[in-house]
Amino acid sequence: MGHSPTPADAHMTPQEKKSSLSLASIFALRMLGLFVILPVFAVYARHLPGGESEFLVGLTLGIYGLTQGILQIPFGVASDRYGRTPVIIAGLLIFAAGSFLAALGDTIWTVMLGRALQGAGAISAAVTAFISDSVRERVITKAMAFVGASIGLTFALSLVIAPPLTELVGVSGLFVMTGVLALLAVLVVKFVVPPAPKSAETEAGEHQPxxxxxxxxxxxxxxxxxxxxxxxxxxxxxxxxxxxxxxxxxxxxxxxxxxxxxxxxxxxxxxxxxxxxxxxxxxxxxxxxxxxxxxxxxxxxxxxxxxxxxxxxxxxxxxxxxxxxxxxxxxxxxxxxxxxxxxxxxxxxxxxxxxxxxxxxxxxxxxxxxxxxxxxxxxxxxxxxxxxxxxxxxxxxxxxxxxxxxxxx
The missing domain is CATH 1.20.1250.20 (MFS general substrate transporter like domains)
Incomplete structure (x- = not known):
């Protein structure tokens, strides 16, 4: 039977709020680790072999986006076929591995490889698809707003805390922190995020070309x-x-x-x-x-x-x-x-x-x-x-x- 929209439909249920907030927190934990590097990396890179090249410094920062862009579609397709949770966890583990590799890097090339591996954990499509599975269509925009807000606030926070954190632990310590935050996000996926409703799976239907x-x-x-x-x-x-x-x-x-x-x-x-x-x-x-x-x-x-x-x-x-x-x-x-x-x-x-x-x-x-x-x-x-x-x-x-x-x- 069809369902007519009512004022109550515009409000998120407790389950929907928990799903949206916990999945948004995965974005926040991962993005904090990325953003906190941006204000300080260019200065740090000058002390690495190869870091005197502005082109290589820019490439090291940007290569993350390149591998992200290439792998978003494969990760999204994999989440359609094998489930959101395992794909998200795999992506977070890849991201953590890249973070620890970048922390160990003693040349610009090693750090660049670590950044590329970070980007290879391309889970954005899988996470947003998981959110879409977990809420009603009437509140999807509100649920996605939690993600947008988490990214925006994380960006602002990183601008404030990056300089003092760098003084405290150094940029290599920041990379270690990004890896730890990714591992914490795995725990959030495993133990905090509620499973999507079964109907999201049963209504899926056939895959399109x-x-x-x-x-x-x-x-x-x-x-x-x-x-x-x-x-x-x-x-x-x-x-x-x-x-x-x-x-x-x-x-x-x-x-x-x-x-x-x-x-x-x-x-x-x-x-x-x-x-x-x-x-x-x-x-x-x-x-x-x-x-x-x-x-x-x-x-x-x-x-x-x-x-x-x-x-x-x-x-x-x-x-x-x-x-x-x-x-x-x-x-x-x-x-x-x-x-x-x-x-x-x-x-x-x-x-x-x-x-x-x-x-x-x-x-x-x-x-x-x-x-x-x-x-x-x-x-x-x-x-x-x-x-x-x-x-x-x-x-x-x-x-x-x-x-x-x-x-x-």
Whole structure:
């Protein structure tokens, strides 16, 4: 029998909250280990044989994203066929092994190999698919918001704690910490995360050809979206740190700007997401947020002349970014064939990593040959192209309530 949405449906059950929060904590533990390296690695690498090459230092930092992008789809497909939990645990163990290898590295090449092995533990698709399996479609966006919030807050926290931790244990100690955090995440998966409802398995159905999943129009539009979102993120952060430094704010104090901006952005995203879920207007929210982010980039062309202007615009940027980062995975999960969520989310995460690479390369090239304002102009144009693509998005159809699922009482 069909299930008509009620106000209670918009609230997460205790089981759904536990699943979402525990799986988000896996992201947080893993991402903290990655982010905490970023503010300090370039300085540390200069003391390693081969670390005098800026290219090798950049490659060492970026190779993680390369192996992530390559292996997201295989890990996602494996989670569809062999189960989410074993694939996630295997990925975390690979990530931990890479962390310990990087900690032992006494040359830039060994550390690079460790970073590549870290990226080979590509579990993002499997974790987001697990979240999608564990909650009702009416609250998927809220569940994904926990993941987005955990990543954003972890990024902000890493900017604050990285310098003092480095003074205490050194960068090799930070790599050891990343490995330990990954092993703790294995324990969370094993003993804290509730199993997904049986109905998630019985309703899965037949697997689709990968080409059909890749080129399905709704999924393709969403993949274009995540590519643009992460491309503009890295492009903008190629130029924002140098702009802050030119205004007399040392790199070690940039978190004075980033942390409040991330926290404001996190707080600002909750109300719009709740409204969109209750009223089944997630696509409306996405399109409006794309427009607002485009306006923010346009303002950056003219209003990046003081620290306060940058702080204000970054707060708006993170509010938009967090909304889109939270809504897009849920929309992918709803649009994907049930048997191929892992594949669809693998493609999504691969596209995301390609966007990070392309955005960084394009932002650097445009900034070097033109100006920072040209980077913001390019980001504005990218948002316009995304808006044209997003006009074809449709709200996911309401589906029947899964048997055996509890509602909030």
């Amino acid at each position: 990968w080409q059909k999943v890749l080129f399905e129009p709704q999924l393709l539009r969403l993949n274009i979206g995540i590519f643009v979102l992460h491309a503009v993120l890295t492009a903008v952060f190629v130029v924002v740190p140098t702009r802050l430094e030119s205004m007399g704010l040392p790199v070690l104090h940039h978190w004075y700007i980033y942390l409040p901006a991330v926290l404001v952005g996190f707080a600002a995203m909750m109300k719009p997401i709740g409204w969109a879920e209750r009223n089944r207007k997630v696509t409306v929210l996405v399109r409006r947020t794309i427009v607002l982010m485009g306006v923010v980039f346009a303002l950056m062309i003219f209003l990046m002349h003081s620290v306060w202007e940058i702080a204000f615009l970054l707060a708006l940027f993170f509010a938009c970014f967090n909304i889109l980062e939270a809504t897009l995975p849920g929309m992918i999960s709803r649009a994907a064939p049930k048997a191929d969520k892992g594949l669809a989310l693998g493609i999504y995460n691969t596209t995301q990593n390609i966007g990070l690479f392309v955005g960084g390369a394009a932002g650097g090239a445009v900034s070097q040959h033109f100006s920072a304002e040209a980077v913001f102009g390019l980001a504005t144009f990218a948002m316009l192209l995304w808006l044209v693509s997003a006009r074809g998005l449709s709200e996911p159809a309401s589906k029947t309530h899964r048997a055996g699922e509890a509602l909030t009482v």
